[in-house]
Amino acid sequence: VICAICSQDLYQLSVDHRQAHYDRHFGEELSSPNSPGPSKPKSRRFSPNKLFSSAKWQLKENDVFWYPTKRQRIPKNFVPGLIPVLKRALLKSHARGETRKAALCYDQAVLIRQEKWDMGWGCGYRNFLMACACLMVQPFQPMYFPLLDSPTTPSIRNLQTWIEDAWGKGFDREGQKQLKTLVGTRRWIGTADLYVAFSSRGIPSQLFDFTDVSNAQIVMDWIVNYFTPQVPGTLKNAFEELKSATPVTCTEKMPLILQHAGHSRTIVGYEITKQGIVNLLQFESGMIISGELQQLALSQHPQAEASPADDEVEIVSETLQIPDSDDEIIITGYKPSKRVNKPTNASSLDSKTFDHQAIIRPFRLGTKKLGTKNQYQILAFPLTDPLSEKDMQRCKVVKSTKIC
Numbered sequence: 542v543i544c545a546i547c548s549q550d551l552y553q554l555s556v557d558h559r560q561a562h563y564d565r566h567f568g569e570e571l572s573s574p575n576s577p578g579p580s581k582p583k584s585r586r587f588s589p590n591k592l593f594s595s596a597k598w599q600l601k602e603n604d605v606f607w608y609p610t611k612r613q614r615i616p617k618n619f620v621p622g623l624i625p626v627l628k629r630a631l632l633k634s635h636a637r638g639e640t641r642k643a644a645l646c647y648d649q650a651v652l653i654r655q656e657k658w659d660m661g662w663g664c665g666y667r668n669f670l671m672a673c674a675c676l677m678v679q680p681f682q683p684m685y686f687p688l689l690d691s692p693t694t695p696s697i698r699n700l701q702t703w704i705e706d707a708w709g710k711g712f713d714r715e716g717q718k719q720l721k722t723l724v725g726t727r728r729w730i731g732t733a734d735l736y737v738a739f740s741s742r743g744i745p746s747q748l749f750d751f752t753d754v755s756n757a758q759i760v761m762d763w764i765v766n767y768f769t770p771q772v773p774g775t776l777k778n779a780f781e782e783l784k785s786a787t788p789v790t791c792t793e794k795m796p797l798i799l800q801h802a803g804h805s806r807t808i809v810g811y812e813i814t815k816q817g818i819v820n821l822l823q824f825e826s827g828m829i830i831s832g833e834l835q836q837l838a839l840s841q842h843p844q845a846e847a848s849p850a851d852d853e854v855e856i857v858s859e860t861l862q863i864p865d866s867d868d869e870i871i872i873t874g875y876k877p878s879k880r881v882n883k884p885t886n887a888s889s890l891d892s893k894t895f896d897h898q899a900i901i902r903p904f905r906l907g908t909k910k911l912g913t914k915n916q917y918q919i920l921a922f923p924l925t926d927p928l929s930e931k932d933m934q935r936c937k938v939v940k941s942t943k944i945c
Contacts, residue, residue, distance in 0.1 A: 600657055600658045601658065602658045602659075602698075603616070603618075603656055603658070604696045604697050604698050605696065606670060606673070606674075606694055606695045606696045607619050607651075607674070608651070608673070608674040608677045608678055609621050609649045609651065609674065609678050609842065610677075610678050615839070615842075618653060618654040618655070618656055619651055619652070619653050619654075619674075620652040620653075620654070620830065620835055620838050620839070621649070621651045621652075621838065621839070621841075621842045622837075622838035622839055622840065622841030622842040623650070623651075623652055623824075623838045624645050624646065624647075624648040624649070624650050624791060624809065625648055625791075625841045626834075626837055626838050626841060626900060627645060627809075627810070627822065627900065627901065627904060628645055628648070628789055628791055629895075629897075630895075630897035630898075630900035630901050631643040631645075631789045631812060631897070631901065632788070632789045633895065633897040634812075634897050634898065634901060635788045635789055637897075638815055639814065639815055639898075640788070640789070640812055640813070640814060640815065641788070641813045641814060641815050641817070642788055642789070642812075642813045643788070643789045643790075643810060643811065643812040643813065643822075644765075644768040644769055644770065644789075644790050644791075644792055644810050644811060645768070645789075645790070645791045645792065645809060645810035645822065646675070646768065646791070646792060646794050646795060646796045646809045646810055647679055647791070647792065647793055647794060647795060647796075648791045649674075649675055649678045649679070650671065650674070650675045650796050650807075650809050650824065651671060651674040651675065652671070652824045652828065652830075652838075653667050653670045653671050653674065653824075653826065654667070654826055654827070654828055654829070654830075655667055655826045655827055659697060659727075661727075662727045662728070662729050663697065663826065664729075664804055664805050664806070664826050664827070665729060665730040665731055665732075665734065665735065665800075665805050666697040666700055666730065667697075667826035668735070668798045668805050668806065668807050668826065669695065669700055669735050669738065669798075670695055670696070670697070671796060671807045671824055671826075672735070672739075672795070672796065672798060672807070672920075672922065673689055673695040675795055675796060676689060676744065676795065676922060677689055677690065679793075679795065679924070681793065681924050682924055682925075682926070682927070684927050685744060685927065688742050688743045688744060688927060689742060689744065698724070698725075700730075700738060701724045701725070701726070702724055703738045703741065703742070704720075704723055704730070704734055704737055704738050704741075705722070705723055705724055706741065707737050707738060707740070707741035708737075710741060710937075711937050712737045712740065712741055712936070712937045713733070713734075713737045713937070713938075713939050715939070716733060716734060716737065716939065720734075731800050731805060731918070732748060732798055732800040732805060732918045732919070732920040733748065733918070733939050733941075735798065735920055736748050736920060736936075736939060737936075737939065739922075740928065740933060740936035740937075741933070743927045743928040743933065744922070744927065744928070745922070745923055745924075745925045745926075745927070745928055745932075746920055746921065746922050746923075747920070747921045747922075747923060747941075747942065748918060748919070748920055748939070748940070748941035748942065749763070749918065749919040749921065749941060749942050749943075749944050750916075750917075750918050750941045750942070750943045750944065751763075751916065751917040751918070751919075751944050751945055752915075752916050752943060752945070753915065753945055754914065754915050754916065754917060754945060755915075756908070756913070757908045757911045757912065757913060757914065757917075758819070758908055759944075759945060760799070760911075760917045760919075761811070761819050761821060761908065761911070762819070763919075763944060764797065764799075764808055764811060764821060764919075765811050765813075765819060767794065767797065767921065768792060768794055768810050768811055770787075770790060770792055792810075793924075795921070795922040795924060796808060796809050796824070797919050797920065797921050798919065798920040799821075799917065799918075799919050800917065800918045800919070800920075801911075801912070801914045801916065801917045801918070802912070802914050802916075806823050806824070806825050806826070806906075807823065807824040807825075807826075808821050808822070808823055808824075808906075809822050809823065809824050809904075810822040812901070812905065818907065819907075819908075820905040820906060820907050821905070821906040821907075821911070822901075822904045822905065822906070823904055823905075823906045824904075825906075828903065830903065834900065837900075918941070
């Protein structure tokens with residue numbers, strides 16, 4: 542686990558120690574915890590736009606939300622169109638004999654990246670926004686849109702309000718006792734908190750717990766089963782289904798949110814290599830993708846113009862422009878990967894020079910990268926009818942399905 546600011550290796554530190562490390566970057570004088578704390582970190586309040594208060598720095602909060610049908614310029618950290626790009630890259634990989642099979646989520650999924658102002662604590666919020674962006678445009682449950690859009694639209698700060706409002710309605714008393722307050726903080730939130738937020742808006746979601754995992758492969762196999770299209774009315778074993786199914790497919794499944802050890806990420810599918818190795822395909826909120834890959838993805842979306850960069854750090858009356866490094870791919874929380882070759886033609890997925898492996902590589906998540914943890918939690922969206930009042934009452938106590 543690498544600090545996204547100073548590149549220090551944080552692997553041996555607990556979640557609270559990692560947060561304390563980030564807080565020191567942000568100029569807050571927090572004492573380092575002496576022992577592992579509860580599963581949810583203690584409150585860390587801050588004044589808006591004062592993340593670097595001791596150094597008199599002001600970091601602008603660009604707390605915006607966008608979804609694929611919204612007729613508005615696409616924010617720079619929102620990248621639609623990646624699922625079609627990944628599908629084409631995986632098809633080419635299959636044609637080359639490198640990929641045996643792959644499945645992807647609903648093709649309108651959007652990668653939403655963290656910005657400097659929510660670095661170190663915003664992964665759960667960004668995964669929430671990625672889920673909302675997909676849920677609001679899927680055609681299978683059209684009533685989800687008004688439930689998520691009103692009375693307050695999704696955003697990082699609005700999510701904090703959603704959760705506190707849910708507490709006020711009797712949701713998740715245990716979580717309320719642990720977190721105490723959320724609005725205006727840089728507090729890390731997890732999949733259980735997102736379950737509360739969605740349930741309070743009438744959106745069905747499900748928590749799945751893997752509490753005694755000896756190998757991450759158990760989690761990966763469950764995810765493969767989730768994304769694998771089922772042939773109705775046909776009984777097949779896994780091998781027969783693997784042989785007969787389309788090698789690369791986009792499904793109607795919503796992305797999953799996978800949480801472990803104080804970090805969460807959005808899972809958008811899986812790939813099985815020719816050697817039978819399973820790689821999950823992830824949208825990691827800490828990714829920095831190349832400008833050309835972003836343009837290639839945007840070319841798949843009818844509203845392809847992205848907003849200009851807007852992430853200046855102001856120091857008192859002077860302005861220090863932070864350069865935007867978008868020519869290499871980094872996944873926050875891991876050692877930076879090597880520079881990858883960019884596709885030379887940003888407007889065509891059919892170009893002979895289209896480097897399919899350079900496209901797929903940063904989205905792969907194997908067992909080694911996922912790590913060997915003993916607990917994982919997944920938040921899934923079954924796309925069932927909106928919750929009734931009776932359903933919402935049942936959801937006030939957070940419950941999960943134990944897989945192992």
